[in-house]
Amino acid sequence: MHADRTPTPAEAAARVAHEDLLIFINACFACTGQREFYSDGHQQTVAIGFLHEYIRGNYRRLYALCLAAGINDYNRGRILVELLVHAGDVDRAARREEGALIAAALAELPPPRAYRVLAALRVRRVNNRRARAIVREYLDGRRDLAFDAVKYRGKLRALARHAHLRLPGEVGSFVAQGWKQRRYATPLFDAFRRAHHSAEAIYELPYTVAEGLAARMKIDRAVFLERIAGKMTRAERMRTQESARRAGAALEFDLAAAPLTRLALHVLGLPEATRRADLERLDAAMRASARRALERAPLRLGSVVCVLDRSSSSAGSEEKRRRPLAVALATRYLVEAASDDATFLFTPEGDGHPLLLGPSGQTDLATPLLGALGRGPELLLIVSDGWENDPPGAAARIARLYRRHLDPGRRTAILHLNPVFEATELGPKAIDPAIPTLGVRDAEDLPTLLAFARFVDGALGIDALEANLEARAAAMLGRHARRRARGPGADDARPAEVDEADPVDEAEDREADR
Amino acid sequence: MKHPARTHGLDLGDLEPAPSQVFGAIRLIPLLRRRVLGDLRLDRRRLRAAITVVGVDGDADDPTTAYVGFIPHALVVSWEPDGRPVAAQGAHLGARHFGGKARHVQLLHRMAKRVDRRRFRFLPQELALEGYLQLHFGGPTVAWSEYSAEALRRGLSPRAERVIPGASIDGLEDALRVFEIHPDQVGVMILVADVLAGVTVFPHPEDYRALHRALLLDFYGDVVLRYGLYHPPADLASEPTTIPRSLDDLRAGLAAERAAWRDHTRLFAAGLVDVPLRWQSVHHAGPFTLRRFLGDLDPGRESHIGEAIVRDDGTFEYLKTFRLGAAQARRAWLLGRLAEGSWSLDACAEAMGIPRAELIERLAHAGFGYLLKPHVLGEAGVR
Numbered sequence: 001m002h003a004d005r006t007p008t009p010a011e012a013a014a015r016v017a018h019e020d021l022l023i024f025i026n027a028c029f030a031c032t033g034q035r036e037f038y039s040d041g042h043q044q045t046v047a048i049g050f051l052h053e054y055i056r057g058n059y060r061r062l063y064a065l066c067l068a069a070g071i072n073d074y075n076r077g078r079i080l081v082e083l084l085v086h087a088g089d090v091d092r093a094a095r096r097e098e099g100a101l102i103a104a105a106l107a108e109l110p111p112p113r114a115y116r117v118l119a120a121l122r123v124r125r126v127n128n129r130r131a132r133a134i135v136r137e138y139l140d141g142r143r144d145l146a147f148d149a150v151k152y153r154g155k156l157r158a159l160a161r162h163a164h165l166r167l168p169g170e171v172g173s174f175v176a177q178g179w180k181q182r183r184y185a186t187p188l189f190d191a192f193r194r195a196h197h198s199a200e201a202i203y204e205l206p207y208t209v210a211e212g213l214a215a216r217m218k219i220d221r222a223v224f225l226e227r228i229a230g231k232m233t234r235a236e237r238m239r240t241q242e243s244a245r246r247a248g249a250a251l252e253f254d255l256a257a258a259p260l261t262r263l264a265l266h267v268l269g270l271p272e273a274t275r276r277a278d279l280e281r282l283d284a285a286m287r288a289s290a291r292r293a294l295e296r297a298p299l300r301l302g303s304v305v306c307v308l309d310r311s312s313s314s315a316g317s318e319e320k321r322r323r324p325l326a327v328a329l330a331t332r333y334l335v336e337a338a339s340d341d342a343t344f345l346f347t348p349e350g351d352g353h354p355l356l357l358g359p360s361g362q363t364d365l366a367t368p369l370l371g372a373l374g375r376g377p378e379l380l381l382i383v384s385d386g387w388e389n390d391p392p393g394a395a396a397r398i399a400r401l402y403r404r405h406l407d408p409g410r411r412t413a414i415l416h417l418n419p420v421f422e423a424t425e426l427g428p429k430a431i432d433p434a435i436p437t438l439g440v441r442d443a444e445d446l447p448t449l450l451a452f453a454r455f456v457d458g459a460l461g462i463d464a465l466e467a468n469l470e471a472r473a474a475a476m477l478g479r480h481a482r483r484r485a486r487g488p489g490a491d492d493a494r495p496a497e498v499d500e501a502d503p504v505d506e507a508e509d510r511e512a513d514r
Numbered sequence: 515m516k517h518p519a520r521t522h523g524l525d526l527g528d529l530e531p532a533p534s535q536v537f538g539a540i541r542l543i544p545l546l547r548r549r550v551l552g553d554l555r556l557d558r559r560r561l562r563a564a565i566t567v568v569g570v571d572g573d574a575d576d577p578t579t580a581y582v583g584f585i586p587h588a589l590v591v592s593w594e595p596d597g598r599p600v601a602a603q604g605a606h607l608g609a610r611h612f613g614g615k616a617r618h619v620q621l622l623h624r625m626a627k628r629v630d631r632r633r634f635r636f637l638p639q640e641l642a643l644e645g646y647l648q649l650h651f652g653g654p655t656v657a658w659s660e661y662s663a664e665a666l667r668r669g670l671s672p673r674a675e676r677v678i679p680g681a682s683i684d685g686l687e688d689a690l691r692v693f694e695i696h697p698d699q700v701g702v703m704i705l706v707a708d709v710l711a712g713v714t715v716f717p718h719p720e721d722y723r724a725l726h727r728a729l730l731l732d733f734y735g736d737v738v739l740r741y742g743l744y745h746p747p748a749d750l751a752s753e754p755t756t757i758p759r760s761l762d763d764l765r766a767g768l769a770a771e772r773a774a775w776r777d778h779t780r781l782f783a784a785g786l787v788d789v790p791l792r793w794q795s796v797h798h799a800g801p802f803t804l805r806r807f808l809g810d811l812d813p814g815r816e817s818h819i820g821e822a823i824v825r826d827d828g829t830f831e832y833l834k835t836f837r838l839g840a841a842q843a844r845r846a847w848l849l850g851r852l853a854e855g856s857w858s859l860d861a862c863a864e865a866m867g868i869p870r871a872e873l874i875e876r877l878a879h880a881g882f883g884y885l886l887k888p889h890v891l892g893e894a895g896v897r
Contacts, residue, residue: 037692038692311694312693312694312695313692313694348697360695361695361697362532362535362544362694362696367768370761370764370765370768373761374761389533389534389535389536389694390532391533391751391771391772391775392533392534392535392750392751393749394751394768394771397751398764398768401754401757401758401764402758402764405757405758405759406758406759406760406761406764
């Protein structure tokens, strides 16, 4: 837009701010500080750490607004810590807005991550009035503090000591003394006490707490799993499927209720023979999960072609096992549910059912890209880590030439979704600048990403981006206000626009990756 | 079938190069084979001894010449004479023959040895290296007075060379880890800073997949070590010169780009494809022959040595090459000149067109000073 004249300093600054922010938000969609196929965890942590510091230092308000941008929980947690640790020189009005955003975002985080954010206050030696108020407000908003006290006892104890909290009822003495206190009126606390002596009481506790005690009492794994099943969250039940099968226990588990990408990961983790035998059931579960994701975040697409990368590198890393492939697979099901005219091209081409595919072979993006363009869809989605090598750079060239010479009017929108954060590039690796690239962690975020793509495309500037972030922040604050109006314990009836039916599940899914 | 003793370069035949994958300074070019017969398979046996001694000449248990080195593994070849695919993979071989308990020194009989009727084992790369080390190993054939008594009595023994394990090459491990193996891939060309470090071909895509990571255990020339620290390889992609009018133009461009990879590969492999090679057959098994080759060892050019299992029709079922460093090539070349001149220093210096003192100096620099008497070295000013 500034092609024919030199931009004024203000315009240039706006442009730089726009690009900086896009890089940041984009990184926050994909990066979790974990190892990737092409780079190790340390590189990842350093790169994302730099981005956070840079954006916080230069664009503090926008940085806080990013809490509502639909970025992943790892980065939301990181923003919260950064904001709380660097609280100085923020004026009064700004501090009030920031405080409200922090409280709202914290309440929406899965509890393990929220507690970890608060625990970071102690590690980073932050103990000011605002920080203590935020801790208090968070704990006030918890549905069942007694349950938290059992499940996150160590974190809660550290927090109580650090922020000089006066915890309600027996919670205070429970976190301090645990099972050594003789008597508790709260049934859960009493169960925790008894579980140190009696194997029966173990089954009244949350699974993660019970597991350690069961191991100490040498309870048979199969017996334990079958009896504790009622206390397991959905994610825990999903995660222990395989180990339960090995131990010889049967765990009831509703596949279709699992979040889509999580389910894809689960399916890909199954042995091929199991996948083949159970194909119909797994396929139906994926479809149902995709439909449910769309109910929560509606999306309707016209004609779509997806190019899905299942090359060797989609195996991910030890920490993010098969995630790139799972994202591709989940995108496939989500798009299928959102469009009546969708085509899917895997590369390398696989024969057989998509759920039977595994990561293997080279990355040839050029051939499926040409195939996709030949169909002239309204939207062309590429899910790939961006490392094309057969031949290298060919898809980039094709996309560039196509944009410039064959489709300057953008009849076909092309979007590259990248499940991998490339540490050395401070963002997801692009195929070519002609194709906007967005980081993605869960395929369910597709509606958010498609909305965000307009900013990456260069069609909208920093003002529009800021307005968009403000609107999202207002929505987040609204949700938080409604939740508080209903009083503690209202999280279970959260409004539909907030995804994640079970926050604990989601949190643990993410934890399970590390 | 009789294979030729001399060829001009390696003919990669039906091995089709695919576009390369670059990571850091390493470029890996996959070699694909569309039609795999499967009547020859390779299997790896890890040797766990720190040092392995291989009897090369003489009695099996009391060799007159031995090859001593760190040898990480041996390859076992299984084959079927009538072209049927090999069924049982390394079934009953196991620890009975080698491997087993870790030892400090392990003794093996010969570089290539029959294990049973349908199997033989050989030591990859060591076979080619031994071929190179034993060049003129006997030492002077005429007892010229310049040579030390030791040289006349024992020849060049011990003759030693240094090689670089793949694990020491900067970035090779990462490059192998992130390399995406093609389904039809049977081989790979490894280039470091766009210099050919070696070519490896296995008989079957499954063998390749199994042995891909073992490329890290291979040896490479010392040039490769230094090149690994240099600049990343060139970007070979070229922008098209014409403006595409349709998707068909883009398709044609892609096809042309793929075709261009064959030429790129030929260019990279020029040091192996365009030089005269001398071959020696080591072991015969049905339609297959285990052979090794030496390049022309011209110190002014890339020098490669290697070994191959060649089918009767000349196709490579197995191939592994090793790039000699310039100093290594120079040593072999000097020995070759000496041997040509019946080990006479005067005749050799004259043939090379250099003064006798310079030849002595060169020999000393190449590490062959021990062949000459001290006063001969002194005469050339070498201490």
